Amino acid sequence: MFDCVALVGATGAVGRIVLDQLHARKFPMRKLRLLASARSAGTEVRYGDEMLTVELLEPSAFEGVDLVIASTPDEVSAEFTPWAVKAGAIVVDESAYWRMDPTVPLIVPEVNPEAVDGHQGVIASPNCSTTQMVVALAPLHKAVGIRRVIVSTYQATSGAGLAGNVELESSTRASLDGQAHSPETFQHPIGFNLIPQIGSEKHLGYTSEEMKMVHETQKILGDDSIQVCPTAVRVPVAIGHSESILVETREPITAEKARELWEVADGVTVVDDLNAKSYPMPRDCDGKDDVFVGRIRQDISSENGIAFWCVSDNLRKGAATNAVQIAELLAKKHQPAVG
Numbered sequence: 001m002f003d004c005v006a007l008v009g010a011t012g013a014v015g016r017i018v019l020d021q022l023h024a025r026k027f028p029m030r031k032l033r034l035l036a037s038a039r040s041a042g043t044e045v046r047y048g049d050e051m052l053t054v055e056l057l058e059p060s061a062f063e064g065v066d067l068v069i070a071s072t073p074d075e076v077s078a079e080f081t082p083w084a085v086k087a088g089a090i091v092v093d094e095s096a097y098w099r100m101d102p103t104v105p106l107i108v109p110e111v112n113p114e115a116v117d118g119h120q121g122v123i124a125s126p127n128c129s130t131t132q133m134v135v136a137l138a139p140l141h142k143a144v145g146i147r148r149v150i151v152s153t154y155q156a157t158s159g160a161g162l163a164g165n166v167e168l169e170s171s172t173r174a175s176l177d178g179q180a181h182s183p184e185t186f187q188h189p190i191g192f193n194l195i196p197q198i199g200s201e202k203h204l205g206y207t208s209e210e211m212k213m214v215h216e217t218q219k220i221l222g223d224d225s226i227q228v229c230p231t232a233v234r235v236p237v238a239i240g241h242s243e244s245i246l247v248e249t250r251e252p253i254t255a256e257k258a259r260e261l262w263e264v265a266d267g268v269t270v271v272d273d274l275n276a277k278s279y280p281m282p283r284d285c286d287g288k289d290d291v292f293v294g295r296i297r298q299d300i301s302s303e304n305g306i307a308f309w310c311v312s313d314n315l316r317k318g319a320a321t322n323a324v325q326i327a328e329l330l331a332k333k334h335q336p337a338v339g
Contacts, residue, residue: 002029002331006089008057008070008080010034010045013162014094015071017320023048025324028331035061037076062087067330069323070094085121092123092326094319099124099216106219109325110267111138116329123326128318129153129209129232129241130216135268135291135317136310137247139261141221145250147304148227151213154235154242155198156282159314160185165238172236190236198232207232240282241314249304255296258306262293267317272296280311288313289321 005027009015022032034045034054041056055061057076062068062084068091070077077095084091098104105115106124111134116123126134133151140146157164163185171191174181181189188195199208206214210230218224235242262268271280272294280292291312299305312318 002066004031004033004065005029005067005069005327006033006035006062006065006084008035008068008076009072010052010054011036011040011043012071013158014315014319016045017315018069018071018324019045019047021316021320021324025328027324027327029067033061033065059083059087062089065089067327068092069327071319071323081122090119090121090123090330092125092323092330094125094323096127096212098122099126099212100219106216107326107329108134108138108220108322109329110135110265112220112222113329116326116333123330125319125323125326126216126220127209127212128159128314129155129243130213130220131318131322132241132291132310132312132314133213133243133245134217134220135265135312136245136262136293136308137217137221139265139268140247140249140253140258140306141223141226143257143261144253146221146223146226146247147250148229148248149217150229150246152231152233152244153198153209153213154233154237154244155209156237156239156241156314157186157190157234158239159198159234159241159318168236168238186234190234192236194236195234196231198234206230237282239286239313239315240311241318242280242282243310244307245310246299246305246307248299248302249306252304253306255298255306258308259296262296267291268293270294270296279309282311285311285313287316289316291317 035057036054043054044051068084071094074095074097077097104122157168167185171181171189175191202211209232213230214228269290279294295309
């Protein structure tokens with residue numbers, strides 16, 4: 001039981017789901033405080049049957065706080081996280097700022113829960129596209145090892161925040177009305193379109209979103225030898241990231257055996273009956289916490305290949321739910337922060 005938990009970014013799309021999850025999962029805490037910038041301070045937000053007032057995010061706000069769950073931009077996390085750790089709190093952070101810090105565990109509870117023991121006051125939650133992929137990859141990696149992953153993502157506009165879904169609606173409406181649309185959130189109009197760029201250009205023509213999938217996958221699975229070739233695409237879907245994944249394993253595995261592994265894996269639901277037109281789709285996964293796997297088949301182009309389709313609610317398992325699950329790991333141990 002934590003005496004006091006603080007949620008930073010409670011007024012955002014992910015923050016509101018974190019609130020719902022904390023209440024629905026009966027998270028063990030005596031007091032909850034909501035923190036945000038001056039723009040949102042003073043706002044009232046519902047938590048169960050209560051109305052909580054958002055307080056100003058400042059150093060003194062972390063006095064008496066045991067645990068912080070945060071969903072903020074990178075630069076905000078970089079500023080406030082040291083305040084929270086200095087005050088004695090543990091921070092579960094959803095931004096990208098701490099993920100590749102060698103002193104910070106990067107955790108998906110179904111995959112590497114033991115990593116929570118190594119925290120020094122900060123624990124990072126991965127990128128949404130990485131999170132669902134490693135949940136699906138982990139059973140295969142444990143059973144036969146993974147040599148290489150080729151993944152193409154089909155990422156929902158909500159991955160860019162509330163503004164992403166607002167732009168999806170306005171862009172779609174403009175297209176239907178035959179009007180020009182000037183995008184602000186995305187590089188091009190997203191209505192009736194696909195945009196094969198998420199993030200800025202980084203290494204060898206890969207984008208920042210794609211390189212996150214490379215480095216975060218290796219860190220979470222604890223194997224830097226795993227090769228990942230990603231292509232990240234924004235699609236006109238509001239909620240739910242989809243991924244087409246081809247895995248080359250170190251040892252042979254049949255599609256039937258892979259299906260068996262997924263059917264008993266924590267956090268995975270198999271939906272895989274092509275004859276019945278049954279497979280994971282974003283509209284069916286919206287509001288659910290599992291990672292959904294289907295279209296499971298042998299790779300006909302290589303000996304040790306398994307191909308499959310993977311879908312998950314990017315705001316839940318890809319963000320809010322994963323952070324709350326990390327907090328639940330901490331609640332079981334109630335470890336003090338270092339420093």
